[in-house]
Amino acid sequence: MKWGDVRTGEYLLPVLDAPLILARGLVKTFGDFVAVDGIDVEVRRGESFGFLGPNGAGKSSTMRMIGCVSPPSGGTLQVLGMDPATDGPRIRARLGVVPQRDSLDEELTVEENLWVYGRYFGLPRHVVRERARQLLEFAQLTDRADSVVEPLSGGMKRRLTIARGLVNEPEILLLDEPTTGLDPQARHVLWDRLFRLKREGVTLVLTTHYMDEAEQLCDRLVVMDRGRIVAEGSPRELIARHSTREVLELRFDADDHAQHLAGVDGIADRVEVLADRLLLYVRDGEAAHSEVVRRGLEPLSALVRRSTLEDVFLHLTGRSLVD
Amino acid sequence: MAIRTDERVPLARQLVRAVPFPAGAGMARMLVERNFRSFRRTWSIIVSGFFEPVFFLFAMGVGIGAMVGDIDLGDGRTVPYGVFVAPALLASSAMNGAVFDSTTNVFFKLKYAKLYDSVLATPLGPRDVAVGEIGWALLRGLAYSGAFLAVAAAAGTVRSWWALAAVPAATLIGWAFASVGMASATYMRTWADFDWIQLAIMPMFLFSATFFPLTTYPDVLQWVVQATPLYHGVAMTRELMLGEITTAMAGHVAYLVAMGLVGTVWTAGRVERLLLR
Amino acid sequence: MATTTTVALRARTAPPQVPGWRAVAEHWMRKYRRVWFGTAISSFLAPLLYLAGMGFGLGLLVDRASGGVGGVPYVVFIAPGVLASTAMQVGVGEASFSVMGGIKWDRIYHGMLATPLGPVDVVAGQLAFIAFRVLTSCAVFLAVAGLLGTVRSPWALAALAVATLCGVACAACSFAYAARLDNDRGLTLMFRFVITPMTLFAGTFFPIEQLPGWLQPVAWVTPLWHAVDACRSLVLGTATPGPVAGHVAYLGAWLVAGVWLAVRVLRRRMVV
Numbered sequence: 001m002k003w004g005d006v007r008t009g010e011y012l013l014p015v016l017d018a019p020l021i022l023a024r025g026l027v028k029t030f031g032d033f034v035a036v037d038g039i040d041v042e043v044r045r046g047e048s049f050g051f052l053g054p055n056g057a058g059k060s061s062t063m064r065m066i067g068c069v070s071p072p073s074g075g076t077l078q079v080l081g082m083d084p085a086t087d088g089p090r091i092r093a094r095l096g097v098v099p100q101r102d103s104l105d106e107e108l109t110v111e112e113n114l115w116v117y118g119r120y121f122g123l124p125r126h127v128v129r130e131r132a133r134q135l136l137e138f139a140q141l142t143d144r145a146d147s148v149v150e151p152l153s154g155g156m157k158r159r160l161t162i163a164r165g166l167v168n169e170p171e172i173l174l175l176d177e178p179t180t181g182l183d184p185q186a187r188h189v190l191w192d193r194l195f196r197l198k199r200e201g202v203t204l205v206l207t208t209h210y211m212d213e214a215e216q217l218c219d220r221l222v223v224m225d226r227g228r229i230v231a232e233g234s235p236r237e238l239i240a241r242h243s244t245r246e247v248l249e250l251r252f253d254a255d256d257h258a259q260h261l262a263g264v265d266g267i268a269d270r271v272e273v274l275a276d277r278l279l280l281y282v283r284d285g286e287a288a289h290s291e292v293v294r295r296g297l298e299p300l301s302a303l304v305r306r307s308t309l310e311d312v313f314l315h316l317t318g319r320s321l322v323d
Numbered sequence: 324m325a326i327r328t329d330e331r332v333p334l335a336r337q338l339v340r341a342v343p344f345p346a347g348a349g350m351a352r353m354l355v356e357r358n359f360r361s362f363r364r365t366w367s368i369i370v371s372g373f374f375e376p377v378f379f380l381f382a383m384g385v386g387i388g389a390m391v392g393d394i395d396l397g398d399g400r401t402v403p404y405g406v407f408v409a410p411a412l413l414a415s416s417a418m419n420g421a422v423f424d425s426t427t428n429v430f431f432k433l434k435y436a437k438l439y440d441s442v443l444a445t446p447l448g449p450r451d452v453a454v455g456e457i458g459w460a461l462l463r464g465l466a467y468s469g470a471f472l473a474v475a476a477a478a479g480t481v482r483s484w485w486a487l488a489a490v491p492a493a494t495l496i497g498w499a500f501a502s503v504g505m506a507s508a509t510y511m512r513t514w515a516d517f518d519w520i521q522l523a524i525m526p527m528f529l530f531s532a533t534f535f536p537l538t539t540y541p542d543v544l545q546w547v548v549q550a551t552p553l554y555h556g557v558a559m560t561r562e563l564m565l566g567e568i569t570t571a572m573a574g575h576v577a578y579l580v581a582m583g584l585v586g587t588v589w590t591a592g593r594v595e596r597l598l599l600r
Numbered sequence: 601m602a603t604t605t606t607v608a609l610r611a612r613t614a615p616p617q618v619p620g621w622r623a624v625a626e627h628w629m630r631k632y633r634r635v636w637f638g639t640a641i642s643s644f645l646a647p648l649l650y651l652a653g654m655g656f657g658l659g660l661l662v663d664r665a666s667g668g669v670g671g672v673p674y675v676v677f678i679a680p681g682v683l684a685s686t687a688m689q690v691g692v693g694e695a696s697f698s699v700m701g702g703i704k705w706d707r708i709y710h711g712m713l714a715t716p717l718g719p720v721d722v723v724a725g726q727l728a729f730i731a732f733r734v735l736t737s738c739a740v741f742l743a744v745a746g747l748l749g750t751v752r753s754p755w756a757l758a759a760l761a762v763a764t765l766c767g768v769a770c771a772a773c774s775f776a777y778a779a780r781l782d783n784d785r786g787l788t789l790m791f792r793f794v795i796t797p798m799t800l801f802a803g804t805f806f807p808i809e810q811l812p813g814w815l816q817p818v819a820w821v822t823p824l825w826h827a828v829d830a831c832r833s834l835v836l837g838t839a840t841p842g843p844v845a846g847h848v849a850y851l852g853a854w855l856v857a858g859v860w861l862a863v864r865v866l867r868r869r870m871v872v
Binding site: 067071088092097101103105108112121168 | 872
Binding site: 365367368371372374375378379381382385386387389390391392394404513514515516518519521522525526529530534535539 | 638640642645646660788801805806811
């Protein structure tokens with residue numbers, strides 16, 4: 001490599017500050033269907049960036065474009081300062097990818113999967129072996145190193161896929177729905193591993209339709225809906241901007257909760273009607289609850305909680321995130 | 324198994340349960356019906372299965388027949404090679420179809436589609452699964468052998484009206500192989516294991532007096548050939564299609580019936596062990 | 601792991617030490633190591649069983665009735681035919697269900713393409729592995745056939761190369777076809793309507809002159825017939841340079857077309 005070569009110029013300070021991923025008006029269409037509808041994204045080195053949205057929001061299409069396996073239909077995209085259209089292999093050499101659906105070789109062992117994958121990055125055998133050993137430890141799979149992949153649990157396969165994505169020691173790790181389909185315990189194990197990566201300075205880019213996941217893992221995120229970005233910021237910012245501090249959930253003995261709207265009028269900044277409850281967006285949940293009681297309303301249950309990204313999404317799109 | 328005396332169980336089903344082999348809860352046809360419904364998506368595969376023996380018949384009759392000439396049947400009669408080989412192709416395609424169908428289908432459903440798990444969550448039992456799958460394989464085999472017989476007749480390789488009985492005979496061959504094949508499929512772990520089934524099928528296909536008469540072999544090998552199930556299938560269909568029925572026929576039928584019974588019981592036991600753990 | 605970033609900086613300055621296709625071929629070899637024993641039945645044993653059953657069994661009848669084929673015993677006649685057919689069968693066998701699996705089932709191609717590899721590496725690597733599979737299967741067959749006295753000329757070694765070329769060419773075409781399919785029914789149809797008829801009618805078991813006149817041109821078009829004809833003349837020691845070169849060129853054209861199509865189809869399917 002030539003010193004100062006801009007395209008691999010991570011040694012140059014000004015370039016170091018440049019965004020690792022930069023999209024402007026990025027579009028992806030499949031025939032008439034617009035999957036991604038002109039989004040702007042900037043991901044900086046070392047941050048953990050999330051795409052939050054329901055199924056079909058365009059998150060995976062965006063991830064595939066960033067992963068250089070899906071050419072953009074419009075707009076501009078730069079990854080690591082390069083253009084995926086011309087420099088796909090060079091970019092991919094520096095990415096780690098954890099796809100939505102595992103693409104492990106189920107006939108091979110856990111360790112062999114890491115070996116063959118490392119070779120795809122042109123790594124010499126001794127390097128691959130050494131990294132596989134470290135990664136197995138990182139993924140807590142050392143004692144399963146010699147078992148064939150197929151019978152492993154979903155959580156183990158997911159951890160192996162993440163370990164595999166790290167075999168080339170990537171600058172950016174792309175994770176598409178990393179914990180979808182896993183049980184709660186397996187999700188927490190996985191989150192713990194991702195936290196470690198984050199602490200070690202790996203740039204994480206992930207998609208999720210789980211609020212708790214986005215809040216746990218993301219420094220900054222965009223909320224996507226129908227191919228567009230509807231909000232952007234840190235989880236805390238988004239909640240502050242698009243919701244209130246607390247939420248009072250009221251459940252009534254009624255088929256249509258809208259009939260109780262008049263009763264709670266004036267108590268909250270904003271009220272959302274769901275099929276089975278009312279959500280009252282308030283600064284002080286307990287005070288609001290006292291007011292409800294004072295007015296003689298008799299909900300079956302009342303619950304005060306903090307606002308979450310779910311509330312942000314509900315406010316922005318009028319729909320809930322997970323059906 | 325013991326005869327149940329539960330009054331609510333219909334008589335027919337009670338009778339079925341009294342039979343000393345697992346005949347299912349009388350609902351196996353539900354599974355046949357389900358398979359038939361999926362036929363609409365896979366008809367091309369099923370219809371195309373008919374062509375394989377026809378290609379072989381054409382290759383053997385036209386290509387090799389010209390070089391071989393007439394075949395001595397061992398009892399003084401000689402027939403053209405096509406007439407000799409057609410019954411063998413009917414029998415071996417019944418075997419191939421039944422084995423392919425029962426093994427790959429069952430393996431796929433057990434391993435990937437998890438069909439049986441949902442089937443068994445209904446009143447259907449493991450015996451129904453076994454009987455239903457084997458029954459489906461037989462229905463297909465019946466259609467194949469009927470069609471093949473028609474082609475063979477059109478090609479002038481059928482010598483007797485007895486040949487009509489070759490269709491049920493082929494179904495018997497299909498049952499014998501499907502049941503044992505399905506039982507074996509329950510032991511498979513990967514697709515690669517299917518090569519082991521090939522290991523059993525291919526030598527039989529080539530050496531069970533299919534393409535050349537038993538008398539071609541040395542005495543010792545003749546005994547080995549006669550021990551294989553396909554030999555009995557071939558000999559049975561050949562007698563029927565040539566219209567020359569001998570007492571050996573009883574032996575052929577008995578061999579294949581016994582094999583079918585053993586296979587069915589074995590399959591049901593395996594399915595029960597695998598699914599109702 | 602604590603030094604990820606610094607190691608990453610070092611790692612990416614080093615040029616790749618393995619060409620992409622070789623890494624892919626290594627992957628398939630590693631898979632093969634786990635299943636080779638099972639495949640040995642279909643790739644090593646099956647051809648020998650056909651040689652024995654057809655060649656020696658049926659051959660008795662053929663030789664008795666018409667004194668062999670073209671002046672040689674039947675078993676000597678079919679040995680090179682079975683050689684070429686084996687090459688095709690093994691080649692197509694390794695480029696059918698595994699291609700569909702790479703795209704749809706265990707999706708290993710998705711994993712490959714997320715790395716610096718491109719569709720060319722994926723196709724070339726798998727075909728390199730297939731060349732190895734075809735070559736070893738054919739070599740074992742030829743060695744046994746030689747021990748059984750059915751090989752008449754040292755040019756049989758050249759037949760090995762021709763058969764391998766045929767196997768890889770057919771594999772490339774099969775790859776292109778399989779990569780287009782949405783389900784494996786199309787593969788079963790390919791085996792039934794293309795591979796089986798080719799094996800039966802492209803000169804393996806009887807000279808294509810026995811076919812009805814209108815079918816002979818169809819046989820000439822098939823790659824297998826060219827491989828059979830070239831292998832037969834080489835194994836029998838009757839080869840002349842002109843026809844053999846023609847057959848090889850024809851098979852080469854299939855290979856080039858097949859590879860080009862396979863890469864194109866794979867790219868269209870996976871990079872969308």
